[in-house]
Amino acid sequence: xxxxxxxxxxxxxxxxxxxxxxxxxxxxGPQYVEIGPKLIVNLANAKQLMKISPQLMVEGAAVEQVKxxxxxxxxxxxxxxxxxxxxxxxxxGQREALRKETAEVIEKTLEKYGSxxxxxxxxxxxxxxx
Numbered sequence: 001x002x003x004x005x006x007x008x009x010x011x012x013x014x015x016x017x018x019x020x021x022x023x024x025x026x027x028x029g030p031q032y033v034e035i036g037p038k039l040i041v042n043l044a045n046a047k048q049l050m051k052i053s054p055q056l057m058v059e060g061a062a063v064e065q066v067k068x069x070x071x072x073x074x075x076x077x078x079x080x081x082x083x084x085x086x087x088x089x090x091x092x093g094q095r096e097a098l099r100k101e102t103a104e105v106i107e108k109t110l111e112k113y114g115s116x117x118x119x120x121x122x123x124x125x126x127x128x129x130x
Contacts, residue, residue: 031059055125057121
């Protein structure tokens with residue numbers, strides 16, 4: 001009987017270890033939430049579009065806060081991006097300035113509808129002007 005119990009405990013140990021690792025990954029550390037799948041906005045030139053995929057780095061309860069307020073966040077970003085000139089987004093420095101502006105707008109929008117606690121950063125994973 002003892003060998004059987006030992007054998008079963010050795011077989012089940014990896015399962016329990018993986019379950020604990022999954023709980024730790026979900027509980028702590030930042031997560032990324034995509035706004036999109038992709039935002040497409042008109043630029044100042046009527047024939048030009050900007051396609052952008054912002055991803056938010058968030059922790060803890062902010063994940064649910066972002067998901068709950070996704071329509072408000074999308075609206076705020078569409079208003080921020082629309083009507084810009086393609087020339088004003090040509091350099092890396094200009095895109096970095098837009099990324100910082102985006103973070104400010106997201107933080108203000110989250111504050112307006114709850115709390116921005118846990119919001120860390122925004123990153124662009126796709127950025128195209130056609």
